[in-house]
Amino acid sequence: GAGVSQTPSNKVTEKGKYVELRCDPISGHTALYWYRQSLGQGPEFLIYFQGTGAADDSGLPNDRFFAVRPEGSVSTLKIQRTERGDSAVYLCASSLSGAGVYEQYFGPGTRLTVT
């Protein structure tokens, strides 16, 4: 079946601009996660949704970052007033549920470059 999809695959933006990154999880997966990966590092957790609600947003670095999942499926990560330090690969993952232990499957990622 179809895996996690993310759009765009690449995004180049100027410092100070606003960007939106989209994630479409595996069909039937109720849990959705955003991670960020910098070169040479493992992914770092940003936010977790169970259904429509953000159950854990402890990884969001500051209030310029926000994410929504209004219908419990597609999620959008929004970054305001982008900074060069926001440049990274943004990964989305989904799992069957967030309750209990379920394996997380990653999408292809969006490479964000802030110039």
Next chain:
Amino acid sequence: QKEVEQNSGPLSVPEGAIASLNCTYSDRGSQSFFWYRQYSGKSPELIMSIYSNGDKEDGRFTAQLNKASQYVSLLIRDSQPSDSATYLCAVMEGNKLVFGAGTILRVKS
């Protein structure tokens, strides 16, 4: 800060050999552990999960867990050049995964 540590490598092994990748973690209460493979320029791909002490085998891959020593490892038997990638160890903390920085594996033909 809960940590997951991996040797960055690169670990170089000849084709056909066994590759051994190691990971330690700081949270003694951790219960769920995962190995992901990441090819250059691609996203992490889940290859193994392990939840109980001991060994878990899947094809050429064996995951080993020792909770008392806070240690998890991945063995790759009959290593192939296509196994060359970065291997990420991840520990579940609540609902999120905490990753190590990964070990680069190079299999030489």
